[in-house]
Amino acid sequence: MKTVYSPLHLSHAHAHEFEGGQLIAAKDVPARAELVLDAIRGRGIGPVLAPQHFGNVPILRVHTAEFIHVLEQAWARWVGKHGYDNREAFPSAWPARGMAPKHIEDIEAALGYYAFDTATPIVAGTWTAARHAADCALTAAEFVLHGERAAFALCRPPGHHAAGDTYGGYCFLNNAAIAAQHLTDRGRRVAILDVDMHHGNGTQAIFYGRDDVLTVSLHGDPATYYPHFSGFTDETGEGAGEGFNLNLPLPANTLWPAYAQAIEVAAERIRAFAPDTLVVPLGVDTVVDDPAGGFRLEGADYTRLGVALAKLKLPTLFTMEGGYRLDTLGPAVADVLTGFEGA
Template structure:
């Protein structure tokens, strides 16, 4: 198995995020990816390789060009105002306000394009997030080229980023970019399975009106959990996409037996869809010790989870998302991959 990884992930190293009314050190930090890399290497789970250059126009296959231009220039505009600290938004739009016009000022644009104060833009953000996107797209290319499985060790993560918004530690939607790349390479149908603890609201928004992509997400119920405003079971798609969005919200305290039941339901829907390829948004923040999550999966749950996903028998790209119990993240990721490889060989 090829594992795609870029050292440039470390260029995204925010100082603080807003948590419970306080500015605290960012949970999404470079050490996360380093722990995963070390664990995959120590368990001899694949061959590491650098990403290919980012294909021209690839980002705009998913993201709005104005949003991309904002992200690319945000730090320069922020620092030109004499600010040396991380760029965070000032306020957000609410019902009854206008959504169709982006302000001219950098503060206004930060507020226009973001949905939280936990995703700081720094001097290295654009380089890191475009490198992360290249990691995902390289993995998609490997799967499109015949690999039964590839691992894109993306950081920053991506599944909260939408067509024209960022948040939840995510700027560009790596998994969605990979899905589109697989479609562009000839796959008629692609399933996107999101097992991160938090709902992939960005992924849902991107594919909600499409019938060539099935989105299946298991996550903490948005009635109590971030990102709060998407992820309910009655969100099933719209227009051509009706019936191609399956949300499986679960209560706080969910352990492996109930999680497995929901996962098997989601996998059955994917089998019915009969995709040509599967992309997995692999978040490991379902772990019982994760500091910002409320599920109770054990390390021993992840080999079985990996085996169940591999049982789909489809070419699969694993795309790294969340997981913030840093000391356990690498081992849990390795165990998922081990379980997957036991099935696919």
């Protein structure tokens, strides 16, 4: 299986995020992608290739031009306003109910308008890293279009929390959605099966009104887990998209048997949709003791997950999403991919 990776993810390096009202050490650290890369190479999963460059056109198929422009300019505007370049750019106010975001020209207003959390700072290299992560996903999509059984986009920053014009959850551009749209634009019928610990709210939002892309997500129940306001079972799509979004929230401490049952429910819905291509936003923050997690998958469960995904018998594009327990991250991703390949 080919992996697509860019070292430019290293330019998105920040020290902090806010959680529980405190500035804490960042969880989406550059070491994450490097550990996954080491595991891919160590297991001999296949060649590691640099992304091709696709420009803005495929990104604009799922994100607005204003949003992209703000992300691209955010750091320069932040430094221009605050006069320092050694701190992360975080929003400090949001347009809550009853407020009208009429003017979002100021960088503080723009960050509050486009961000939805305090976990996702922007630094000097954020846009470069996000752009290259999207290129990794698009390059992997091209491999699938050209007949590969599967490809792995080692994206960092991840993408599945980013919607058409919002960022958060460590995500800026929705790599999986950009790739799914690219595949759809080339005639593929795409189902997305998100197996990250957290609801793929951005992916759901992007395709929510459409019946040509099926979105399915297994995740921690948003009544308890991030992103809190999205991922419930009654979110089934709207308009033409009604019935084309399936959320399978699971409780705290979920173990493999219950997870496997949910995968089977997802697989049944996917088979009924009859896609010809699968996109899997792959997060392994489902692992026991993940600092952002809540489930208790471990060890061979990730091989089992790869086998279960292979049973759909579809050309498959994996995009790297979450996974923050650094001692298990690389092996867990490698286990999913080798489980898939061996099945």
